Amino acid sequence: MTVDVTTLRADLLRRVEDKLCSHLAAERDLWAEVHEGAVVPIDALAELIDSGGKRIRPAFCLTGYLASGGDPDDPGIVAAGAALEMLHLSALVHDDVLDDSDTRRGLPTVHTKYRELHGERGLQGESRRYGEGVAILVGDLALVYSGELMSEAPRAALPEWNRLRSEVMIGQYLDVHAAAxxxxxxRGSRLIARIKSGRYTIHRPLVVGASAAGRGDLAPAFEEYGEAVGEAFQLRDDLLDAFGDSADTGKPTGLDFAQHKMTPLLGWAMQRDHHIHTLMTEPGHTPDEVRHRLLDTGVPEDVERHIANLVEHGRKAIADAPVDRVWRAELADMAERVAYRTA
Amino acid sequence: MTVDVTTLRADLLRRVEDKLCSHLAAERDLWAEVHEGAVVPIDALAELIDSGGKRIRPAFCLTGYLASGGDPDDPGIVAAGAALEMLHLSALVHDDVLDDSDTRRGLPTVHTKYRELHGERGLQGESRRYGEGVAILVGDLALVYSGELMSEAPRAALPEWNRLRSEVMIGQYLDVHAAAxxxxxxRGSRLIARIKSGRYTIHRPLVVGASAAGRGDLAPAFEEYGEAVGEAFQLRDDLLDAFGDSADTGKPTGLDFAQHKMTPLLGWAMQRDHHIHTLMTEPGHTPDEVRHRLLDTGVPEDVERHIANLVEHGRKAIADAPVDRVWRAELADMAERVAYRTA
Incomplete structure (x- = not known):
């Protein structure tokens, strides 16, 4: 292979970006004629796309597709990548309501923005219900658009796509319930993290890509790689939430503490130090207290070692897969990048 | 045509019901193996299906399909009917959060049930956020399942289905905003009612059915019929909300008053009697006061006359359509039934 694989993928990722924007622009044009207010939920999604994001899911989907020898000129794979990102927008907007998080990608979250707007304008009803109501509908609209985009992708990708979507909803429910x-x-925390995050982010996007290229036979190798690297991704997420810098992540630090998220990180720490449970559930304790106590357990270092093992496991899983050498190398690099990211 | 058309449709509606149940049962089996808690959102949907409902959207979809000469043995149309009902479940669950409504089909709404359960069990966090969070995810899951079901339907139905879905989300947003x-x-109220309810309930399901049968040419006739009958449907909804019996409707009466819904009924009434606006927005007034004042304006009688005209308009729109005589008669009957229903 002479073409630089990352150039090839970067070009496709740009087309995914264009597809997301052109889909919303076409909808906006259509609705602007119907009612001036109708563009508000569409613009909310356009703003979120504009505000950044890592596009991890489209990147893995395109990688799975190209590594499987898929035709880079097929517009169907661009639609699939855009569908994955649009689904992610839906999950973010609804997740921010579930967590009552106030910033995302450095901007106010949708429900926060519309709650405040309601108050400022002195509208009827309760500001919280209005803000969260708008966010529910904006997330629903993104979920609908994700399905619309996916209907332009190769039909062979649909079973994996369907599995991915129901899995993320049920995983989110399990997460909300475990926090309560x-x-x-x-063990339960690891299972939930695997279901709602790892599979959704890495394993299934890769298999969506491979299936779209007609290489369903690669699913087992991508599953083993994806489950390992997906868990590393999620563990890094937990560490960033606890110890990261919100200026990098664009969302508040310590949200898992505030929302009593029973992440594997916190589960292991509480096994060693029961007092952390009390610090998190009883009023009057600061996130910094939890943070220091957490470091004292030694669990964060263990988690770092675990992440290293998972990356190694992922690299091995892909080492013997029947895909081109350059894509094996790229997948190994991607494992490192998601596991050691700072945002 | 010798087969009784309603028998034919009733048989297909039973198959839609079976499809809904078997889809959820298969998902339940799959998830029960993964995590015991994972079946909770699936069971919430099964309960809602079990608790009744009028199945108006599948009925119009099947009618559009059969009137267009579609093959009654094609499983694709059963999947399309089931997809429409599953989408409706999603809309109901989310709508009940937006309206903070406490009963649906005579049972506690999803967010109410899980809010109370949270309190009873003394779980962590805020009961309201937990209950509404569960409802957001249950509605999301139904939205995902609706797409899954639709992927088994004829592809020709997809454009209308996509339009229907984004329209209902944007229509709901406009409704929430107008209430605030x-x-x-x-005029604005009528437009919103048309977008979020009439088209979603009658016009587009009919066209989904016609498109699935390869008769996109029937779309204009079904549109004219559906827009008129859909408006009659929505106006009856508003009258039932204001004056109906919650024992019949399975949901609270006067919810539009409490949520400041700017329905056409209320809009017209307020044009004649400004004091109704005050009664609805200032504290200390009962729904009965609004109700009496509303009757005094004479608007409810005007709305009844308007409904009769809309039904007549719908009947005329279908009178010359190139569909079999028996289906024209059935569509005329259906217009009467939705316009003069009591629940």
Whole structure:
């Protein structure tokens, strides 16, 4: 292979970006004629796309597709990549309501923005319900658009896409429920993290790409790679939430503490130090107290070692897969990048 | 045509029901193996299906299909009917959060049930956020399942299906926003009612059915019929909300008053009697006061006359359509039934 693989993928990622924007622009034109207010939920999605984001899911989908020998000129794979990102926007907007998070990608979250707008304008009803209501509908609209985009992708990708979508909803439910129960169960926490995050981010996007290229036979190798690297991705997410810099991540630090998220990180730490449970559930304690206590358990270092092992496991899983050498190398690099990212 | 058309459709509606149940049962089996809690959102949907409902959207979709000469043995149309009902479940669950409504089909709404459960079990976090969070995810799951079901339907139905779905989300947003603004604008109210309810319930399901049968040429006739009958449907909804019996409708009466819904009914009434605006927005007034004042304006009688005209308009729109005589008669009957329903 002489073409630089990352150039090839970067070009496709740009087309995904164009597809996202042109889809919303076409909808905006259509609705602007119907009612001037109708463009508000569409613009909310356009703003979110504009505000950045890592595009990890489209990147893995395109990588799975190209590594499987898929035709880079097929517009169907661009639509699939855009569908994955649009689904992610939906999940972010709804997730921010579930967590009552106030910033995302450095901007106010949708429900926060519309809650405040309601108050400022002195509108009827409760500001919170209005803000969260708008966010529910904006997220629903993104979910609908994601399906619309996916209907332009190769039909062979649909089973994996369907699995991915229901899995992320059920995984999110399990996560919300585990936070409410808040019982220490690191095995359960790992399972939930795998379902709602790892598979959704890496394993299934790769298989969506491979299936679209007609290479369903690569699913087992991509599954093993994706499950390992996906778990590393999620563990890094938990570490960034606890110890990261919100200037880098664009969202508040310590949100998992505030929302009693029973992440594997916190589950393992509480197994060693029961007092952390109390610090998180009883009023009057600061996130910094939790943070220091957490460091004292030694669990963050163990998690770093675990991440290193998962990356190694992912690299091995792909080492013997029947894909071109340059894509194996790229997948190994991607494992490092998602596991050691700072945002 | 010798087969009784309603028997034919009733048989297909039973198959839609089976499809809804078997889809959820298969998902339940799959998830029960993964995590015992994962079945909760699936069971919430199964309960809603079990608790009744009128199945108006599948009925219009099947009618559009059969009237267009579609093959009654094609499983694709059953999947399309099921997809429409599953989408409706999603809309109901999210709508109940937007309206903070506490009953649906005579049972507690999803967010109410899980809010109470959270309180009873003394779980962590805020009961309201937990209940509404569960409802957001249950509605999201239904939205995902609706897409999954539709992927089994004839591809020719997809453009209308896509239009229907984004339209209902944007229409809902306009409705929520109009309630917050609460300015008297009967023209705007009619437009919103048409977008979010009439088209979604009658016009587009009919065209989904016709397109699935390869008769896109029937779209204009079905549009004219559907827009008129859909408006009659929505106006009856508004009258039932204001004056109906919650024992029949399975949901609270007067919800539009409480949520400041700017329905056409209320918009017209406020044009004649400005004091109704005050009664609805200032505290200390009962729904009965609004109801009496509303009757005094004479608007409810005008709305009844308007409904009769719309039904007549719908019947005429279908009178010359190139569909079999028996289906024209059935569509005329259906217009009467949705316009004069009591629940």
């Amino acid at each position: 129960e808040f019982s220490v169960d690191p | 603004e609460f300015s008297v604008d009967p």
